Amino acid sequence: MNSHDSRAPGHRSKRPTRRQRAQTAKSGPAGADVHTPDGVRLQKVLAEAGLGSRRACEQLIADGRVAVDGEIVTELGTRVDPRTQRVEVDTMPITAQTGRVYLAFNKPARMVTSMDDPEGRRDLSEVVRDRPERLFHVGRLDFDTEGLLLLTNDGDVANRLTHPRYEIQKTYLAQVKGPVARDVGARLREGIELEDGLARVDSFKLLDSTPGTALVEVTLHSGRNRIVRRLFDAVGNPVERLVRTKFGPIELAEQRQGKLRDLRPDEVAKLFEAVGL
Incomplete structure (x- = not known):
């Protein structure tokens, strides 16, 4: 010394x-x-x-x-x-880093959740090409699914939001082929055996029903590939249209399709709280 x-x-x-x-x-x-x-x-x-x-x-x-x-x-x-x-x-x-960004995007259908699609389909690069940050998406939405997608350059938050340990819930509106049987909600909550194991929803609501089609809302915390579509296929109600309306504490609300916005400070704080930061 x-x-x-x-x-x-x-x-x-x-x-x-x-x-x-x-x-x-x-x-x-x-x-x-x-x-x-x-x-x-x-x-x-x-x-x-x-x-x-x-x-x-x-x-x-x-x-x-x-x-x-x-x-x-x-x-x-x-x-x-x-x-x-x-x-x-x-x-x-002290000077805190101010380069962290947290964004919400209302993804349209027929867009790939990727920054570069080898097949030349629409992807997220067209949304973020003018931004200086190196952004990555939090989780995925499949090609035909619409709705809320989060993007950030904060790897810690992104990893926690998608890690099963934190059980971050996602809510979807699904237009499905009807009619929907009375026991479908109970079956989905109890769990359906799929090819990659048991899967279940946290909540199920039948919002509307007309001859041949129905509108339902489901919330689940599983992040498995195409899980909502596969669950409804399994109960005999194939999905015709699917929109994610909520990711953890963040809501899509009235955000226009195809639009990107910065999360408000209170929304960022809720994200941190949801993943224990």
């Missing part, structure tokens, strides 16, 4: 004392509440700014070394908006 090592005996550390950190805290509004419910967890902001692992950043907070808008923060559940709030570690301001 050399004489310039901050751990050496007698070395004068640049880390501020507890009194200095307390004085920093007093510089902000007395008793100010810096928590932003729709923001990002403070430890994630610190980690993305290069301050260490998530666990190491949690320790910085617990040690009273992190201030937000001049207020020392020790609560690990604190959320902040790094775009509008000043975050400091040991009185030094």
